[in-house]
Amino acid sequence: MSAVSRSSHLSQPSHVAFDEVSHQFEDIEQQREAYVVGMWAFLVTEIMFFGAVFLIYTVYRTLNHAAFYEAHKQLDIGLGTLNTFILLTSSLTMALAVHWAQVRNRRAQIMALTSTLGLAGAFIVVKAIEYSHKFAHHLFPGGNFVYPDASIADQARLFFSLYFGATGLHALHVVVGMLVIGAMLTRALRDRDARADYIPVEMTGLYWHFVDIVWIFLFPLLYLIPR
């Protein structure tokens, strides 16, 4: 792979111009539909991937409800709510970035992508604070795991395994999203004449909203367990 040819593409952002139809498509509408369907096909695999995590959690919470209720009190609902607020807001700024990419408002698009990136970073910071509290309280289900109530220690360990597994996989997706949003930001910054196709931003948006949806379900499942 020649780095030279790649960078020359980047220095010519009009390489895939806004309304350019690739030769395999009939028209621009068909091309855009193909992109969106392709992205959804990927998201279907992601839905099944996280679906398995949700199913495992549902089964174990049903079997150990009382212990999971006790263990979930160790989570900080305030920080969980803050992160939900942050991620929902980042979905709004991402949707706006797509909007402004569609109407070719480059400045607004750059502003919206920067906001999304900043909010995603804030989410990771809050998550890191939560994780560090759990580590400090020996609640990470590793060798140092100590639960105050020994009678439900095993079930609490199961809860925290699922907590770290599910939120860890989600946080990984947030980090990947930040890399892609960063790439979109770089692309927009180089696209001085606002000639680039909006579809890559739209695809990034679809992925980002999916990550948001996963958190929409994780938040009540982990933080709001009823008695």
Added chain:
Amino acid sequence: MHGSQHSHVIPIAVYLRSFVALMALLVLTIAASHVPLGTGVSSALAFTIALIKAVIVVLYFMHVRYGTRLVWVWSAVGFFWLIIMFAITLSDYVFRSIVRVQGWQ
């Protein structure tokens, strides 16, 4: 350019309204978690609110409402398979507690 160029551009007001709805549902789900309704009802309520939030995100932020029929099918098929997976697996676990099987537990 052709009129079709902007056919998929959704007004900013739609995004803002979706966001307000999502925030309202976030407040609602936290408020509901403080009301003692019993395990089953509370869990179902929290799930329903999350489902409504997800539908808002899919329809408006992800533009599915304005998408073609093919996009509709692809956006629904993953969740549809998820329902099958949950239904079959949970029916097993539900009946295990009703019909005691020798060797289980």
